[in-house]
Amino acid sequence: MKAKDYSSIVVLTGAGVSAESGLKTFRDSGGLWEGHRVEDVATPEAFERNPALVHEFYNMRRKQLLESATANAAHEALGHFEKHFTGAFNLVTQNVDNLHEQGGSRNIIHMHGELLKIRCNACERVQEWEIETDENSICPLCQNKGSLRPHIVWFGEIPLQMERIEQVLLSCDLFVSIGTSGNVYPAAGFVQLARSVGAHCVELNLEASQGALLFNEQIYGPATKVVSEFFDI
Secondary structure: OOHHHOOEEEEEEOHHHOHHHOOOOOEOOOOEEOOEEHHHHOOHHHHHHOHHHHHHHHHHHHHHHHHHOOOOHHHHHHHHHHHHOOOEEEEEEOOOOOHHHHOOOOOEEEOOEEEEEEEEOOOOOEEEOOOOOOOOOEOOOOOOEOOEEEEEOOOOOOOOOHHHHHHHHOOOOEEEEEOOOOOOOOHHHHHHHHHHOOOEEEEEEOOOOOOHHHOOEEEEOOHHHHHHHHOOO
């Protein structure tokens, strides 16, 4: 069966789907993000301890996304498929970039937040945001000073929209995991949830993930190739 032959599809994407878009991962082999430890730039404690550094780090990431990253053929294939698919289609992404949106996808769940949005700790509202922030930035909505933070799920925080993700997984008949390592929870457990309702589970990846054996089908190669072929409609 091809993807279009199913009636309810959930796709999970990770960093591997964006690897061919020129978007740096920021995390090198030593575990550092642009020379910083994760504990210093991607935890609530880091933000409380040194908000200036955290703002600077995400300003850099936001700038790079806006200036040099574009959707690749994998993003475009998913967007094209969703546009023409007549069943239910939900795209859950661990990525905080907007490349799926650039590729034409619309029904997207950003479980780890979005780089081009900001959240206010005072009024708790989320806004579109493309300019720099610092520890003295003022929320345009409530005028509170110093309460803006990146709309990013940091280490130690609960991913967004988990109830909705669970609902779509429990109603799907096809689950496809693209470009994920299979070792980051809760996303790594999605395949087991989909399997529990009898969904056909497919891994599209550059190489086998840690949970590869949980999938009914595995297809390996560059995302631009394997995603485009699998979601050809």
